[in-house]
Amino acid sequence: MKTCLVHEKTYARLAPRLKDVEHKLDVLIMTDEGRFYHAGSRVVTDKVEPDIVFGSLDCFFSPSAREFIMAVLQSDRLDWFQSPAAGVDNAVLKSIGKASKQYTTNHTQAESMAEWALWSALDFLRAGPAHRAQQAAREWKRVQSREIAGSRWLIVGYGSIGEAVGKRVSALGGHVTGLRRSPGPAPGAHEILPISVLPDELPGADVVLLCVPHTAETEGMANADFFSRMKPDALFMNLGRGALVDEEALVAALDAGRPAYAALDVTRVEPLPEDSPLWHHPKISITPHDSTQTNGTLLRADETFLDNLHRYLNDEPLRHLVDRKAFED
Amino acid sequence: MKTCLVHEKTYARLAPRLKDVEHKLDVLIMTDEGRFYHAGSRVVTDKVEPDIVFGSLDCFFSPSAREFIMAVLQSDRLDWFQSPAAGVDNAVLKSIGKASKQYTTNHTQAESMAEWALWSALDFLRAGPAHRAQQAAREWKRVQSREIAGSRWLIVGYGSIGEAVGKRVSALGGHVTGLRRSPGPAPGAHEILPISVLPDELPGADVVLLCVPHTAETEGMANADFFSRMKPDALFMNLGRGALVDEEALVAALDAGRPAYAALDVTRVEPLPEDSPLWHHPKISITPHDSTQTNGTLLRADETFLDNLHRYLNDEPLRHLVDRKAFED
Numbered sequence: 082m083k084t085c086l087v088h089e090k091t092y093a094r095l096a097p098r099l100k101d102v103e104h105k106l107d108v109l110i111m112t113d114e115g116r117f118y119h120a121g122s123r124v125v126t127d128k129v130e131p132d133i134v135f136g137s138l139d140c141f142f143s144p145s146a147r148e149f150i151m152a153v154l155q156s157d158r159l160d161w162f163q164s165p166a167a168g169v170d171n172a173v174l175k176s177i178g179k180a181s182k183q184y185t186t187n188h189t190q191a192e193s194m195a196e197w198a199l200w201s202a203l204d205f206l207r208a209g210p211a212h213r214a215q216q217a218a219r220e221w222k223r224v225q226s227r228e229i230a231g232s233r234w235l236i237v238g239y240g241s242i243g244e245a246v247g248k249r250v251s252a253l254g255g256h257v258t259g260l261r262r263s264p265g266p267a268p269g270a271h272e273i274l275p276i277s278v279l280p281d282e283l284p285g286a287d288v289v290l291l292c293v294p295h296t297a298e299t300e301g302m303a304n305a306d307f308f309s310r311m312k313p314d315a316l317f318m319n320l321g322r323g324a325l326v327d328e329e330a331l332v333a334a335l336d337a338g339r340p341a342y343a344a345l346d347v348t349r350v351e352p353l354p355e356d357s358p359l360w361h362h363p364k365i366s367i368t369p370h371d372s373t374q375t376n377g378t379l380l381r382a383d384e385t386f387l388d389n390l391h392r393y394l395n396d397e398p399l400r401h402l403v404d405r406k407a408f409e410d
Numbered sequence: 411m412k413t414c415l416v417h418e419k420t421y422a423r424l425a426p427r428l429k430d431v432e433h434k435l436d437v438l439i440m441t442d443e444g445r446f447y448h449a450g451s452r453v454v455t456d457k458v459e460p461d462i463v464f465g466s467l468d469c470f471f472s473p474s475a476r477e478f479i480m481a482v483l484q485s486d487r488l489d490w491f492q493s494p495a496a497g498v499d500n501a502v503l504k505s506i507g508k509a510s511k512q513y514t515t516n517h518t519q520a521e522s523m524a525e526w527a528l529w530s531a532l533d534f535l536r537a538g539p540a541h542r543a544q545q546a547a548r549e550w551k552r553v554q555s556r557e558i559a560g561s562r563w564l565i566v567g568y569g570s571i572g573e574a575v576g577k578r579v580s581a582l583g584g585h586v587t588g589l590r591r592s593p594g595p596a597p598g599a600h601e602i603l604p605i606s607v608l609p610d611e612l613p614g615a616d617v618v619l620l621c622v623p624h625t626a627e628t629e630g631m632a633n634a635d636f637f638s639r640m641k642p643d644a645l646f647m648n649l650g651r652g653a654l655v656d657e658e659a660l661v662a663a664l665d666a667g668r669p670a671y672a673a674l675d676v677t678r679v680e681p682l683p684e685d686s687p688l689w690h691h692p693k694i695s696i697t698p699h700d701s702t703q704t705n706g707t708l709l710r711a712d713e714t715f716l717d718n719l720h721r722y723l724n725d726e727p728l729r730h731l732v733d734r735k736a737f738e739d
Contacts, residue, residue, distance in 0.1 A: 142552060196557050196582070200536045203529035209538075216696050219689045221681030223471060223700035228525050230706050252581040253525070352550030360548045367545050371552035377559050 230254030238293030559583030567622030
């Protein structure tokens with residue numbers, strides 16, 4: 082029988098759907114206090130040797146995330162790790178990838194990130210900051226605002242996240258230009274163009290969204306020249322990696338009035354240092370890299386795990402299996 | 411030749427598209443300073459006797475709105491007034507309706523109101539207030555949030571506004587129940603039910619949106635009983651009229667923890683009095699009845715006017731002509 086480690090909150094959701102495999106599976110449960118017990122028992126155990134680990138967001142965002150990671154890395158029997166994330170460009174995930182015979186990724190965060198983009202864009206277009214300042218001042222004064230309908234979006238990096246955003250923006254009547262290496266068409270985009278046309282496309286966009294991976298080529302791509310090509314009333318958003326943006330150039334550009342506003346879910350150093358000028362800039366809104374962290378992401382990742390668990394127990398190939406080379410130094 | 415009164419900002423947008431009728435039309439332009447001049451001249455005139463008036467939002471939200479309304483009401487030749495609004499339940503519009511031989515309405519605000527609903531719902535579901543409080547405190551702490559995808563919406567009043575909201579929410583993966591008198595189906599709604607089932611539907615909704623007209627039946631419909639049936643984590647929104655809501659009951663319900671939050675574009679008394687407890691309630695966001703006030707609404711209303719103008723000049727029947735009985739006392 083295989084031992085499968087899951088978080089207590091994850092198990093609370095999945096238990097009814099694990100009934101059919103409980104004869105094949107010993108479920109080991111971790112609590113937010115960093116204690117471990119077997120499903121069906123309440124006796125705390127010190128023997129934590131999982132074959133299978135579902136590293137859901139419940140684990141990584143738990144107060145006992147550290148104990149969880151230690152337990153995973155110390156298991157001598159680790160055969161399969163199901164990650165909650167799409168990427169492996171993270172030191173912890175890389176260590177786990179090295180420690181596990183099989184490692185599978187999750188591609189269920191794009192939806193949540195796309196709703197973050199809609200939220201951030203609507204809050205800008207609808208003049209959220211001005212409305213809130215007026216409410217704080219008990220001032221009843223109509224504010225002229227803008228719509229996603231008819232707005233022009235430039236999505237830099239049109240992979241699964243870009244496409245999830247593009248589909249929603251198109252459905253709401255916006256115009257979507259996606260930039261990526263491979264030519265179009267792609268769902269949700271009115272046009273797909275090569276990344277090389279970026280400088281020519283920036284001046285026409287009301288909303289510019291970065292969601293390219295961080296590579297040597299994309300490092301600091303949003304620099305002074307990039308921002309100087311944007312419209313004075315445009316919004317800049319980053320859902321990729323903080324290293325894509327020259328943050329000093331961004332602050333200077335906002336101060337110079339072009340673009341109008343920036344919404345960032347990622348920053349160059351995370352957590353963002355307390356003395357960063359980004360925190361209190363009146364034209365920047367920051368979320369702490371939590372655009373993926375919704376109930377929906379949790380539920381969709383559960384589905385990925387359950388699907389792969391049945392495959393695993395039936396000796397079928399796992400979905401989203403990562404080539405072991407990705408974990409080599 | 412007919413004299414047509416428009417606001418200077420409206421004319422700036424429409425001038426190229428009025429070229430083909432300029433031989434039939436004397437365009438009289440009003441400025442934000444309340445001065446009037448004829449197109450093609452810059453000489454200010456005191457003679458303001460329009461046959462046609464396009465009462466765009468530029469006029470009603472102008473600093474010279476009062477001069478505009480006076481000019482309309484004092485014209486002895488007023489033959490057709492194009493309103494920017496769908497309703498006529500407003501003292502000023504009623505007076506104009508009485509003064510004009512023909513009066514046409516505009517049904518182009520639903521899109522803007524629907525985007526207001528998405529904005530308000532996303533700001534609640536994504537924990538906007540918590541994120542902003544953290545940013546103000548320079549605190550980097552992930553917040554668990556929610557999605558429109560999978561959320562259950564109860565839209566009370568499924569007319570043009572309800573439908574515009576429902577279409578968008580459905581496209582984003584939400585579940586939409588619309589309540590209205592006439593049976594379904596209707597675009598954007600998974601089900602259409604009669605208003606009478608409201609008490610049974612409230613407990614299942616994540617988002618409840620009011621967009622019914624204000625009548626004797628709907629007056630104060632959102633009362634203590636209504637709120638007590640909502641979920642503790644649900645959002646209440648009002649895009650209809652302030653009089654639909656018992657505001658004291660709303661404050662008491664929010665304080666009691668059910669529903670979680672309210673987003674209001676309308677209040678019982680407008681402008682909302684400075685001493686209203688709604689202004690500074692931590693669980694209420696207020697916009698000053700400006701959910702319609704977007705660039706998109708302006709542009710769509712321009713289209714309504716241009717279409718009707720060509721009909722008028724060609725002696726064809728006008729669209730959205732209001733029965734004169736609507737203006738009787």
